[in-house]
Amino acid sequence: MSAIELDGVTKRFGDVTALENCDLDVHEGEIYGFLGPNGAGKSTTINILLDFIRPTAGSARVLGHDAQAESQQIRERVGVLPEGFDVYNRLTGRQHLEFAINSKGSDDDPDALAERVGIADAIDRKAGGYSKGMAQRLVLAMALVGQPDLLILDEPSTGLDPNGAREMREIIRAERDRGATVFFSSHILGQVDAICDRVGILRGGELVAEDTVEGLRDATSAEATLVVEVDRLPDGVLEEVRALPSVSDVSAEGTTIRASCDDSAKTKVLGTIEDSGATVEDFSTEDASLEELFASYTNDSPVRSTGKSGGTDGQASEHEEVRT
Numbered sequence: 001m002s003a004i005e006l007d008g009v010t011k012r013f014g015d016v017t018a019l020e021n022c023d024l025d026v027h028e029g030e031i032y033g034f035l036g037p038n039g040a041g042k043s044t045t046i047n048i049l050l051d052f053i054r055p056t057a058g059s060a061r062v063l064g065h066d067a068q069a070e071s072q073q074i075r076e077r078v079g080v081l082p083e084g085f086d087v088y089n090r091l092t093g094r095q096h097l098e099f100a101i102n103s104k105g106s107d108d109d110p111d112a113l114a115e116r117v118g119i120a121d122a123i124d125r126k127a128g129g130y131s132k133g134m135a136q137r138l139v140l141a142m143a144l145v146g147q148p149d150l151l152i153l154d155e156p157s158t159g160l161d162p163n164g165a166r167e168m169r170e171i172i173r174a175e176r177d178r179g180a181t182v183f184f185s186s187h188i189l190g191q192v193d194a195i196c197d198r199v200g201i202l203r204g205g206e207l208v209a210e211d212t213v214e215g216l217r218d219a220t221s222a223e224a225t226l227v228v229e230v231d232r233l234p235d236g237v238l239e240e241v242r243a244l245p246s247v248s249d250v251s252a253e254g255t256t257i258r259a260s261c262d263d264s265a266k267t268k269v270l271g272t273i274e275d276s277g278a279t280v281e282d283f284s285t286e287d288a289s290l291e292e293l294f295a296s297y298t299n300d301s302p303v304r305s306t307g308k309s310g311g312t313d314g315q316a317s318e319h320e321e322v323r324t
């Protein structure tokens, strides 16, 4: 059974189309990174899953339940870290956790939860005095109450320092290892590389790619750069390499030749260089970084497909935010 299933979901807010005919299938037990620049539709998707808003068209199922008709059953089995959740300033961390424990009818120990998210020392302080990162940790602890089957985390690293972000990743992994499904949204690519089993990339309300991180990387093999160290640069060698099929962007600096090519062309590039009279002293391959890949899916450049395709409206203005 899928943990999350969207079938042709469209959501319009007046003239704004936040989601356009979106299909999504998150498998049980996986960590799924839901990526996209600001305004791509990530929170809208999450709000539909939790029945905070209703889709204009299409249907959503969570843990086998219809998101609209059976939202109560869903909430009992889901832990949520909503985007921009405000803590109650006058209540302590412990009171927040006790509230979540009572609501879920679980027997979690508030101290153990606070310890797990790194706010044990502050558990009896009023949450109004917490830093942004501490408040975020508290809300995460509330989401963990009752060992939910599915964790839905909207931008979970917001406000966390690098240590906090790393601890967040460890908790996400531990939850997956316990058997939970984790669905989290982010516009920060670095989180994805490290922990996701699969990634979906949303752009302008459309899912433009969905694959494993490895699969997405493979899709960029055409962009890999072969870097070749030679003893000398014979006349015309660059032109000869450039003329090979599946090779582009050939350049040289000193005795280093760089050629963008796909896997199948690498041997030919090396052979052509040797045939020109140079000796190949060393070579290496630089894969296109996942960062570049993400940018290619989320800015104006042509979308590369890994099974999913689409993505029409460019969002170049959001490009910089994506790369922060």
Ligand SMILES: Nc1ncnc2c1ncn2[C@@H]1O[C@H](COP(=O)(O)OP(=O)(O)OP(=O)(O)O)[C@@H](O)[C@H]1O
Pocket: 013, 016, 017, 018, 036, 037, 038, 039, 040, 041, 042, 043, 044, 045, 083, 187
């Ligand atoms: N209640 C609303 N009324 C009108 N427009 C909305 C509403 N909620 C979202 N939108 C619009 O829908 C689009 C998608 O927004 P959404 O919040 O889902 O994006 P997001 O991917 O979560 O972005 P971010 O990373 O900034 O949180 C945006 O253009 C946004 O302005």
